[in-house]
Amino acid sequence: MSDSALPLLRDVFGHAAFRGEQEAIVNRVTAGGDALVLMPTGGGKSLCYQLPALLRAGTAIVVSPLIALMQDQVDALRQLGVRATFLNSTLSSNDAMGVEQALLAGDLDLLYVAPERLLTPRFLALLDQAQVALFAIDEAHCVSQWGHDFRPEYRQLTVLHERWPQVPRIALTATADAPTQREIAERLQLQDARHFVSSFDRPNIRYAVEAKDGGPRQLMEVIDRHRGASGIVYCMSRRKVEATAEALREQGIDALPYHAGLAAEMRAEHQRRFLREDGVVMVATIAFGMGIDKPDVRFVAHMDLPKSMEGYYQETGRAGRDGDPSEAWLCFGMGDAALLQRMIENSDAPDERKRVEHRKLDALLGYCESTACRRQSLLAYFGEHYPQPCGNCDNCLSPAASIDGTEIARKALSCVYRTGQRFGAGHVIDVLRGSDNARVRQLGHDTLSTHGIGQDLDARQWRSVFRQLMAAGLLESDLDGHGSLRLGASSGPLLRGETTLSLRVDAPRKAARRERSNRTGASAPAILADDAQQRFDALRAWRGDSARSQNIPAYVIFHDATLREIAVHAPADLNALAQVNGVGAAKLARYGDALLEVLSAAG
The missing domain is CATH 3.40.50.300 (P-loop containing nucleotide triphosphate hydrolases)
Incomplete structure (x- = not known):
């Protein structure tokens, strides 16, 4: 056959x-x-x-x-x-x-x-x-x-x-x-x-996860690594989509919002621009994306936690369809997990489905807090064994240290219990760190035995501890809508000294670098020689003009990978051009002579 x-x-x-x-x-x-x-x-x-x-x-x-x-x-x-x-x-x-x-x-x-x-x-x-x-x-x-x-x-x-x-x-x-x-x-x-x-592996995608610590600034660091490239930024709410798109436009980024609350005509126009123009960043809810064939999306950024590993894989998979290096970046906080848990519980879904969705969310939280290779963890979720660390994720490139966090965890769990399991992480951290603010005094929590027992960690470090305790099921968020923390079913053995716990230690954040520092690394396509780059730029300009004249996306004519191969090999005639991957008979007949003219003019 x-x-x-x-x-x-x-x-x-x-x-x-x-x-x-x-x-x-x-x-x-x-x-x-x-x-x-x-x-x-x-x-x-x-x-x-x-x-x-x-x-x-x-x-x-x-x-x-x-x-x-x-x-x-x-x-x-x-x-x-x-x-x-x-x-x-x-x-x-x-x-x-x-x-x-x-x-x-x-x-x-x-x-x-x-x-x-x-x-x-x-x-x-x-x-x-x-x-x-x-x-x-x-x-x-x-x-x-x-x-x-x-x-x-x-x-x-x-x-x-x-x-x-x-x-x-x-x-x-x-x-x-x-x-x-x-x-x-x-x-x-x-x-x-x-x-x-087939293998679920997308080897050209670099996976990275960060705790929220000034989210918009963190996002700009990602975009700066891909200046001038197309990307997708996912947010959980329509309001955050609008605010993020506006903030990016103020930074000179061609950013467009997309969510179900926009008029259908505006959504269609924004999608058309994203597909047909270079360098557009789409800021969207998950209403955007299924089936998007744009091959040159260089990054997918999540400003909030997705709903599941399946959703995360599907959404990050929109990066790098052309095989060139791309980035999947996720920024999450403990509040994301609590909100998603409340959404599951408040939905009209039957109990069986709610249990499934909670398990899916737990798996995603475990992925975010893991110190293991991201690719190994992601593929394992889909039942695929990846034999060695990938070398192309944050945990491989900058391994997080881990410590015996048993005593730290006990302090956190004890403080949640002593404060009545009625407060969110922010207040519990204040108590642990010995805060003397009005609310702590008013509630009498300055007299608790756990007041001040966690002064050896700063607030950011404690937030990381609480996220990991939630991911491990040792803490649960109140699902009645108040966001308070309570002990999980598995906390007892740890508090009684029957089990131990390892915790990851996140490195301090580096000062933001606003130059395109990573464009020659794993997040950028291979650098061409000067003469090939000149031909490539000329070919992309020709492709853009051809696409506009036909009112179709540029990548429908030729992918960047095909133009890059043409630029490198500089075929001298139609027979040689026909050997390039992605140049079939119809495209050779339609565009062959024009391509050769562009190559000749570019020198």
């Missing part, structure tokens, strides 16, 4: 070879078999159904949850000369009718459609009259009620197997732990599908 797939891979997509499991997946689906594919963002999932769509007779129906993702995929495929389009609410009735007629006439290779439209009687009847090559269910984790992007319509996609059992199906996602994988297979009736699970 791959004998026929390889020429198409080269001629259409411009790739000389498959990556990882791609070839086996393509062969499976092309031969008519079902497949469940777990592959990290940027791993080439789309090719796993796009290539079989060209190899099988008929039209591939791609179920996609977002209009923006459909538009992005269709723009890219049309650049490759593939007959692709979408059917969604952005089309006029006449345009929609034209798409339906093209489907019936067999004039489409791929048709993208949202699950809501696919499930309508009209569209199902239309498919009965068409020749369907395959069904591709993208973002398949949306089927899971325990997942972070649950879409109830995905549950009804069993109709595909029931109505067209002879048509192969491929379900794809970048994020699914073992229970979610089982649920996808069960809910979509893919029990007989072959599972293809």
